[in-house]
Amino acid sequence: MKLVTGIIQPHRLDDVKAALEAAGIRGMTVSEASGYGRQRGHTEVYRGAEYTVDLVPKVRIEVLVDSETASTVTDVIVQAAQTGKIGDGKVWVVPVEDVARVRTGEHGAGAL
Amino acid sequence: MEWDSGNAAWMLTSASLVLLMTPGLALFYGGMSRAKSVLNMMMMSFGAMGVVGVVYVLWGWSMSYAPDASVGGIFANPFAQFGLSGAIFDETGEFIEGLGAYPQVIDIAFQVTFAIITVALISGALAERVKFSAWLVFTAIWVTLSYFPMAHMVWGGGLLSGAEGSIAAGIFGTTDGEANTAPIDFAGGTVVHINAGIAALVLALIIGKRKGFGTVPMRPHNLTLTMLGAGLLWFGWFGFNAGSAFAADGVAGWAWVNTTTATAAAMLGWLVVEKLRDGHATSLGAASGIVAGLVAVTPAAGSINPVGAIFLGAISGVCCAFAVSLKYKFGFDDSLDVVGVHLVGGLVGTVLIGFLAVDGSVFFSEGAFGFGGFDQLIIQVVIAVVALIFSGVITWVIAAFIKAVMGWRVSDDVESAGIDLAEHGESAYEGITAGRLIKEGN
Numbered sequence: 001m002k003l004v005t006g007i008i009q010p011h012r013l014d015d016v017k018a019a020l021e022a023a024g025i026r027g028m029t030v031s032e033a034s035g036y037g038r039q040r041g042h043t044e045v046y047r048g049a050e051y052t053v054d055l056v057p058k059v060r061i062e063v064l065v066d067s068e069t070a071s072t073v074t075d076v077i078v079q080a081a082q083t084g085k086i087g088d089g090k091v092w093v094v095p096v097e098d099v100a101r102v103r104t105g106e107h108g109a110g111a112l
Numbered sequence: 113m114e115w116d117s118g119n120a121a122w123m124l125t126s127a128s129l130v131l132l133m134t135p136g137l138a139l140f141y142g143g144m145s146r147a148k149s150v151l152n153m154m155m156m157s158f159g160a161m162g163v164v165g166v167v168y169v170l171w172g173w174s175m176s177y178a179p180d181a182s183v184g185g186i187f188a189n190p191f192a193q194f195g196l197s198g199a200i201f202d203e204t205g206e207f208i209e210g211l212g213a214y215p216q217v218i219d220i221a222f223q224v225t226f227a228i229i230t231v232a233l234i235s236g237a238l239a240e241r242v243k244f245s246a247w248l249v250f251t252a253i254w255v256t257l258s259y260f261p262m263a264h265m266v267w268g269g270g271l272l273s274g275a276e277g278s279i280a281a282g283i284f285g286t287t288d289g290e291a292n293t294a295p296i297d298f299a300g301g302t303v304v305h306i307n308a309g310i311a312a313l314v315l316a317l318i319i320g321k322r323k324g325f326g327t328v329p330m331r332p333h334n335l336t337l338t339m340l341g342a343g344l345l346w347f348g349w350f351g352f353n354a355g356s357a358f359a360a361d362g363v364a365g366w367a368w369v370n371t372t373t374a375t376a377a378a379m380l381g382w383l384v385v386e387k388l389r390d391g392h393a394t395s396l397g398a399a400s401g402i403v404a405g406l407v408a409v410t411p412a413a414g415s416i417n418p419v420g421a422i423f424l425g426a427i428s429g430v431c432c433a434f435a436v437s438l439k440y441k442f443g444f445d446d447s448l449d450v451v452g453v454h455l456v457g458g459l460v461g462t463v464l465i466g467f468l469a470v471d472g473s474v475f476f477s478e479g480a481f482g483f484g485g486f487d488q489l490i491i492q493v494v495i496a497v498v499a500l501i502f503s504g505v506i507t508w509v510i511a512a513f514i515k516a517v518m519g520w521r522v523s524d525d526v527e528s529a530g531i532d533l534a535e536h537g538e539s540a541y542e543g544i545t546a547g548r549l550i551k552e553g554n
Binding site for chain 2: 044045046047048049050051052053
């Protein structure tokens with residue numbers, strides 16, 4: 001089993017969600033995140049005073065899938081989230097040892 | 113007595129509009145503060161409503177307007193009409209007549225709302241670091257020693273009015289008991305804005321900066337609240353300025369048109385400065401420009417023409433947009449720019465009357481563009497300077513007294529964590545919490 005995590009631009013979330021659904025992926029977890037990559041943040045000006053905003057808003061999506069599907073999920077997210085501009089985000093995959101469904105208590109692939 | 117019910121209806125409406133300005137101000141200021149301190153910021157406005165609403169009835173009206181009770185032209189005897197005794201009914205039990213052929217009690221309603229908003233304006237300089245108790249004590253003392261005397265001096269026939277015995281009468285002489293050139297303060301350039309603005313500057317200097325001022329980001333946490341507040345201020349300001357005609361008449365309409373014209377021009381002026389200087393015309397700039405224009409047109413609303421209002425508004429918008437950055441240059445923390453907007457805007461409006469008033473000013477002394485009537489300009493500058501010195505000194509003494517007796521500041525830890533929870537036991541916005549109800553009611 002694998003956990004695919006994507007940090008994407010907030011305004012791409014709907015497209016990513018639709019693309020994953022179209023690809024037959026049935027679940028995802030979404031949370032608000034903030035951070036910066038190579039581009040750092042941006043500046044904002046309030047009444048002439050300039051502030052650097054390093055941590056820019058992002059959305060974090062997490063999808064738990066079996067090992068064979070992970071690369072498909074990664075590709076779907078990349079494709080749907082891409083704008084070509086700086087700050088589009090990252091997607092990574094990590095191995096998952098076990099998973100349990102809270103409702104039934106079952107473990108492993110059957111709980112996905 | 114036949115009352116003018118049209119005037120009465122308009123003045124009660126105006127009083128209600130001006131009262132609405134203070135919750136509007138709470139939104140305007142609240143949006144500009146940080147999320148962890150927004151409730152305290154709003155509570156300072158509401159606290160002013162509480163304290164001044166009571167104090168005004170007890171001795172505020174008497175100190176401002178009690179007849180034949182003036183002490184040196186500076187204030188009236190607070191006990192002459194203490195608790196409004198003798199200010200509502202005459203000896204026969206009839207309502208006393210007010211300024212516009214309606215009962216005087218309506219004037220009292222109108223004036224108390226001015227006192228409330230003036231004190232509340234000051235709180236913008238003190239964001240996120242002052243004990244609520246110290247603020248309430250300051251409110252009671254300051255409105256008594258600075259606002260009521262200033263209202264008496266300017267509007268109650270005192271030193272800064274055009275009455276006999278006033279400074280203007282001393283400089284220009286009198287005809288039939290009135291100064292030959294009387295100062296103009298239609299709705300409160302000196303009493304409200306210069307008064308509150310200089311008080312804000314003095315308090316910011318005495319109380320000191322917020323922890324991290326100049327290094328930690330102190331961005332507005334919710335500009336939608338600020339925009340909503342600015343809109344409510346503009347709406348309420350019609351009571352402030354058009355209500356200062358004390359009648360539902362042409363002067364009220366004139367003041368209404370000038371108020372809107374100057375405010376529109378000031379917003380554009382501020383936005384142009386921002387676009388040229390910073391690259392963006394911001395919502396905070398629009399909200400700030402609106403307030404700058406409203407402030408500047410306040411003293412002038414009934415004495416300039418609408419084209420003059422465009423000049424006055426645009427100049428105030430540009431001046432205030434530049435003035436708000438002075439605090440960084442001089443290193444004092446006027447947190448929400450009360451000095452940059454109200455003091456500077458109030459001074460701009462008060463002095464520009466000397467150029468733009470349609471009767472007797474520099475441009476309009478002998479017909480249009482007569483260039484010669486400098487008397488009005490002189491007296492406008494004089495009342496502005498006297499107001500600055502009077503309010504500045506009084507505020508300094510009160511602030512030093514409170515600092516010595518009870519202290520102004522919350523502890524450093526409280527300030528860092530946000531003042532809402534420590535001072536009010538509340539937080540404005542809910543994050544993830546693990547609390548539970550431990551007691552239902554009290």
